[in-house]
Amino acid sequence: MYKTPFKFLFIRFTGWRTYVWVTPTVISVVLVSLILWFPGGVKISGPDGLFGKLISILPVTGGFFVASLTVVMAQNQGVILGQFSGKSKPTLSNESEPITRQRFLALLFGYLATSSFCMLILLSLAELFKDAALDILIQGVYNSAKIILIVGIVFWVCQMASITIIGLHYLTDRLYRSDQVAKFRKPLPPAE
Numbered sequence: 001m002y003k004t005p006f007k008f009l010f011i012r013f014t015g016w017r018t019y020v021w022v023t024p025t026v027i028s029v030v031l032v033s034l035i036l037w038f039p040g041g042v043k044i045s046g047p048d049g050l051f052g053k054l055i056s057i058l059p060v061t062g063g064f065f066v067a068s069l070t071v072v073m074a075q076n077q078g079v080i081l082g083q084f085s086g087k088s089k090p091t092l093s094n095e096s097e098p099i100t101r102q103r104f105l106a107l108l109f110g111y112l113a114t115s116s117f118c119m120l121i122l123l124s125l126a127e128l129f130k131d132a133a134l135d136i137l138i139q140g141v142y143n144s145a146k147i148i149l150i151v152g153i154v155f156w157v158c159q160m161a162s163i164t165i166i167g168l169h170y171l172t173d174r175l176y177r178s179d180q181v182a183k184f185r186k187p188l189p190p191a192e
Contacts, residue, residue, distance in 0.1 A: 005114035008107040008163070011099065013090035014190070019166055024158035031154050036147070044150060045130055051123045054157065058123070061160070062116030068167070069109040072102060080105070101170075108167045115160050119153065 009020065035042045035050070043049035072080070080102045084090060090099050092107075099107075126149060134142055 005110050007092065008111035010093040011090050011104065011107060012093065014088040019162050020159065024155055024162050027158045027162075028151065028155040031158070032151050035150060035154070044146070045127055050150070051127055051153070054153070055120060055123050055127065058116045058120040062113050062120065065109050065113035065116060069106060069113060072105040072109060075102065105167060105170065108163060108170075112160055112163060112167070115156060119156055123153065 035044075045051050075081075081100060083098045083100055084104075090104055092099055133145070137145070
């Protein structure tokens, strides 16, 4: 039950590694570098810090993703209920049943909603216990834990943004083409 919202991470489709792992990693490395080495520093905690800003926006994104999931599941049209067409159909590891368009989008928005709420809880706990952690932990351990948390959160946000774009691309372009096959100007890297 608890792993179901994370099944999207196990769907294989053309470019999944690029969009779900590589692009968010590259963007997060750049952002974390800017955050850590920006002259004067970037405030991380508190209401005006990175974590505070994310805490204020994550309930909105979580609500958006739940609403998107609800709309996708409420659709009863043949196009969304059908299976994928084309050569590179998405597959789910350890499942032989083909994925329908509706299930693909449900898993996508389910993962994004779960990510929003899990990140909100994690950041809220980090903000709540930051002073106690600073008192208990050695400064070097505290700083290392803080950097690991920053890297993880920034990666997760970048991954959510990339996956959101996949979902929006699919809903706005691919799903409503007459052949339901996306046309890209440059060929995507092959899925492995």
